[in-house]
Amino acid sequence: MAKIELDKKMVEYAVYGGAVLGGGGGGWIEDGLQIGRLAVDIGEPVLYTPDEMKDDDLLVTVSLVGAPAAKDKYVKPIYYTKALDILAAKLGKPIQGIITNENGASTTVNGWFQSALTGIPLVDIPCNGRAHPTGSMGSLNLSEQEGYVSHQAAVGGKGARYMELSVSGSLDKAASFIRTASIDAGGMVAVARNPVTAAYAKANGAAGGILQAIEVGEALLAHTGEAAIDAVVRKLGGTVAAEGIVTDFTLETTGGFDVGNVTLNDTYELTFWNEYMTLEKNGQRFGTFPDLIMTLDARTAEPIVSAAIKKGQQIAVIVVPKENLLLSTTMRNEKLMKPVEDIIKKPILEYCL
Numbered sequence: 001m002a003k004i005e006l007d008k009k010m011v012e013y014a015v016y017g018g019a020v021l022g023g024g025g026g027g028w029i030e031d032g033l034q035i036g037r038l039a040v041d042i043g044e045p046v047l048y049t050p051d052e053m054k055d056d057d058l059l060v061t062v063s064l065v066g067a068p069a070a071k072d073k074y075v076k077p078i079y080y081t082k083a084l085d086i087l088a089a090k091l092g093k094p095i096q097g098i099i100t101n102e103n104g105a106s107t108t109v110n111g112w113f114q115s116a117l118t119g120i121p122l123v124d125i126p127c128n129g130r131a132h133p134t135g136s137m138g139s140l141n142l143s144e145q146e147g148y149v150s151h152q153a154a155v156g157g158k159g160a161r162y163m164e165l166s167v168s169g170s171l172d173k174a175a176s177f178i179r180t181a182s183i184d185a186g187g188m189v190a191v192a193r194n195p196v197t198a199a200y201a202k203a204n205g206a207a208g209g210i211l212q213a214i215e216v217g218e219a220l221l222a223h224t225g226e227a228a229i230d231a232v233v234r235k236l237g238g239t240v241a242a243e244g245i246v247t248d249f250t251l252e253t254t255g256g257f258d259v260g261n262v263t264l265n266d267t268y269e270l271t272f273w274n275e276y277m278t279l280e281k282n283g284q285r286f287g288t289f290p291d292l293i294m295t296l297d298a299r300t301a302e303p304i305v306s307a308a309i310k311k312g313q314q315i316a317v318i319v320v321p322k323e324n325l326l327l328s329t330t331m332r333n334e335k336l337m338k339p340v341e342d343i344i345k346k347p348i349l350e351y352c353l
Helices: 008-021 029-042 077-091 112-118 171-184 198-204 209-221 225-236 334-344
Strands: 003-005 046-048 058-066 097-100 150-156 163-169 188-197 239-254 257-264 268-273 275-281 284-288 292-297 314-320
Touching: 008 029, 008 209, 008 292, 029 077, 029 112, 058 077, 058 171, 058 198, 077 112, 077 150, 077 163, 077 188, 150 171, 163 171, 171 188, 188 198, 209 225, 225 239, 225 292, 225 314, 239 275, 239 284, 257 334, 268 334, 275 292, 275 334
Parallel strands: 058 097
Antiparallel strands: 003 046, 058 188, 150 163, 150 188, 239 257, 239 314, 257 268, 268 275, 275 284, 292 314
C-alpha cells in the first residue's frame, strides 16, 4: 500500500516509459512532458496504488481520443478538467479516483493535471498497460456488461471547431460518437468516461501499469544509445527483433485513426493502426498485437511513434511478448480484437488469442 508523490523526474520517467509502452501510439513525448510538468507546477498530484481504494469507490477514466497525426488537432490543458467537470455534473455523485485509459507518451500522464487541480487522486489501474487503437479496448470489458450505460464527456478544438459535449448510451455507440467528435474538433479531444467501481477496475484493468511505465522510463533514461535500448528490453523481457533503415512508409489518417505500413531494409514490414499491429519478414511473424512492438531511434534510443516515422531513419524495433505486459481483460476479447484484421488486412486472432 502506498501513496506516491509525483514530481518532475517522475514525469520524465512516466512519459518516456509510456512512450515505449505506447507501441507506436499513445501520443507525443512533447505533449506528455508539457502536461505532466504543468501538473506538478500547479499542484501536488499523488498516485495511489490499487490497495488504497475501497471496492465501492467510484473511478473515472480520462483519455485522449483521436489521430496523433491529425494536422488540426487542438487540446488545451484546461480541456482535460472541463471534460471531467462535465462528466461529474452528469453523474451527480462524487468521483473518488481518476484512471488513465492506457500507457503512452502522453496518455500515461492522463489525469495528472486534473488531479493537481481537483485533488482527486490518481489510481494506478490504467484501463490497459499498453496503448491500443479503439475506445472499446480501453473500456475495461464493459462491452460485455449487459445493459451498461456509458457516460462520456469530451472537449476539443478551437475557433469554429471548438466543442464540449456529453453523451450517454451503449459503449459502442458512445465511443463511436466521441470518435466522430474528435474528427469534427480537428483530430483530437480530451475525454472523461465510464464510471466504474474500484473493485471492477481492479478485476479488469492493468493494476501497476503506471509504475511499470515509470520503471521502464528510468531504465531508458539511465543509458544512451544502444545501451538504453538494451536496458528497456531487459526490463520488459523483450528482444530487438529488427534494426535498419526505413525504406518505405505510408500513413493515412482515416476515421479518426492513423493507418499505415513501415518497411525496414526492404524486408521487414510493420503494420499499424495508431499502434503497431504486426512485424513480419517474408511472411514470418515476429510480433502480433497485443505483443508490444515499438520503434526507437537506433542511435539515440528516442522512442518514435508510428506517425513520426520517416523514410531514411535508422531504427530499432523491439518486441515484448504480451505475457510480459500488464494488460486489460479486453486484450483477451475476440470480439474487440477482430476489427484489427479488417483494418490491416492480416490475420491477428490466430496469433494473439
